[in-house]
Amino acid sequence: ELKVEQNPLFLSMQEGKNYTIYCNYSTTSDRLYWYRQDPGKSLESLFVLLSNGAVKQEGRLMASLDTKARLSTLHITAAVHDLSATYFCAVDLQKGWSDPDKLIFGTGTRLQVFP
Template sequence: ELKVEQNPLFLSMQEGKNYTIYCNYSTTSDRLYWYRQDPGKSLESLFVLLSNGAVKQEGRLMASLDTKARLSTLHITAAVHDLSATYFCAVVLSLGETSGSRLTFGEGTQLTVNP
């Protein structure tokens, strides 16, 4: 069974600071996604990481993937209040077929950026 663990689960940080959210998963995966969820809202796709060493950046967020360590990181640079949200990583099992595309989510990291 695929397990996905995030840490920390809660993160309170000040504006301007840097921090990293970690996502570990238990079995080989083809793809890893990062989603953002604002309170009471849906999930917004941020990044998809497809291969070992993949790095993607958008604004103050940068995601990376190490498939050997089964680890992805979401790095926040110079945080601003608008980044306050819950961030989920989600993993797809390596089934190699289009039917094997269920997302298994981590518990989420609730990020609060304080002025």
């Protein structure tokens, strides 16, 4: 059975600090997504990682993908309160480029940034 595990599940961090969220998965995949979800809101796409070694950065967030280790990371640099949200990784089980996407979501990491 495919498992997509995130850790930590909860993260309370002080503004200005750095931290990394980890996403481990148990099957072969070359495509992984990171989403942000604010309370009561929908999912907002942050990053799409399409190959081994892919690294993408947007503002204080940087995501990377190691398909050999089946691991993706979301690194937060100098956290600010506005980053408080729940972050999900989603592994795409798509087998070939012409096959339909099938996303399996992780359990989510609830991030709270305090002053």
